[in-house]
Amino acid sequence: MDFAEKVVDLSTRINDLREHVTTEEATKNALILPFLQMLGYDTFDPRVVVPEFTSDTGTKKNEKVDYAVMKDGCPIMLIECKTCGCTLDQGKANQLHRYFQNTPTARVAILTDGISYKFFSDLDKPNLMDPKPFMVFDFEKIEESLIPELRKLSNGQFDENSTLDAAQNLKYTREIKRLMAQQFENPTEDFIRLFAGQVYSGQLRANVVEDFSARVKQAAQDCINEMINDRLKSAMTGDSSVQLSMSAMSDEAEPATTEEEDDKPKVITTEEEIEGFHIVKAILREFVEPSRIIMRDTQSYCGILLDDNNRKPICRMHFNATQKYLGLLDDNKAETRHAIDSLDDIYSFADGLKGAVERYK
Incomplete structure (x- = not known):
């Protein structure tokens, strides 16, 4: 299993468990320790991951950060954990700021609720944690472009100089993207x-x-x-595991294109449709080879098929209006649309998606 697949698997786990995680300790055990394991750190080896790491600050003694990731006997990352669903505001980062300042070998600090991970460093002033994170990785809404950056923090990949260079680039890129988005809007x-x-x-x-x-x-x-x-x-x-066909999804052959059709709006696949497609793949990966699950976009809906076969529809995503719908089809190919408020709601229809695949086996 490659690193990206591990990220998707952890995202699925988080979605399954989050409503049952109501305390900080439960958050650590159910969500954060699996995150460290995904990065390749042995959470059962105190030479690698130290829980309740002592980081005395000034006159305050016995101050403890939740976890320290170690390398050659020295902490390289500090992790402050909050209860799942907790708002990770600046006030909650202040405590981590004190720990970071008193641990000079640690160049990365992480504030997390087990779902969202905010990564800080000391890019502005040495040994002083920056007020803004250089990266925010949210398992509820995974940015695929950040997966390679997250992998750089994994065991065997972590290199201080490379990490700081990447952090510097991410910091400024993130701010430029924010400014550009403001200008475009x-x-x-x-x-x-x-x-x-x-x-x-x-x-x-x-x-x-x-x-x-x-x-x-x-x-x-x-x-x-x-x-x-x-x-x-x-x-x-160029990716055999993810294919996109711009032809219309129907049970019948498509008619030849006419000049009038050339004037119709082009099919545009949105980021939400791509994310929805990956959620469906994550749900079904235990029941069918992911490479068999194919997406076809049309002007009216975005369809997901088994084996790129029009006669094997799994579901249809109607995401082009304000109210989004997930369409599930019965044995007679009759579609029932289910209103969803967010892409996470797709997980609620896992049984229906699995049932669609079972019909074609």
């Missing part, structure tokens, strides 16, 4: 002028800038959608 006048000045030959008076505001916002959104769609098609064409 609500572009400032300077941002609008930057582009309008390159396509408009007249003087950029206030009324012209106002006219270009909506154009720049729409162009930014169109550009993002096109880039996502192109990247998904390119990536999935």
Whole structure:
């Protein structure tokens, strides 16, 4: 099992157990220790993972951080745990800040509730924990681009210099992404002028800038959608375990394309549809080879098939409207739509998804 699969498995475990985890100790045992094990650290070896690590700070004695990950007898990571579902605000990071300052060999500090993991370092000032994390890894909404970065912290991969370089890049990339998202959602006048000045030959008076505001916002959104769609098609064409077909999902052969159809909106696969697809794969991985589960997107819904066969539909994701629906089909291919409030609700229909696969065995 590769590292990405271990991450998905832990995400599934967290979703199954979270409602039963109501104390900090339960959070540690059920969620956080499996996280450390996923990273390859032996949680039963006190030379590797030390619980209740003493980190005296100033006049305060017997201060203890929940876990310290050790290397060559020295702590390299400190982990402060909170109860599952707890808000990980700045106030809860203050305690970890004190521990970090008093443990100079530790260059990574983690604040977690067993679901969300906030990773800190001392990139601004040596031995002083930065106020903002350089990475936030959320098992409820996994960012695939962060999986390789998480793997760099695993046993056998951890290297202090490489980790700090990666942390520096992640810190600034994260902030730039945040600023770009703000500009795309609500572009400032300077941002609008930057582009309008390159396509408009007249003087950029206030009324012209106002006219270009909506154009720049729409162009930014169109550009993002096109880039996502192109990247998904390119990536999935080369990955045998994840395939994406842009043809319509139906039980009958598709008619030939007409000129009128060329004018119809293009099919755009959204990030939510991709995430939903991975959730379905995670649910079914124990019952069927994951490579047999295929996604096909259409203008009306995103379908998930077994063996890329139109006659073996597993479910349909209707995610293009404000209210999302998961469609399950019976033996006669009649679809029943179930309203869902979040992608996590897909796990509630695990039995229906497994039943669909069983019908085709």
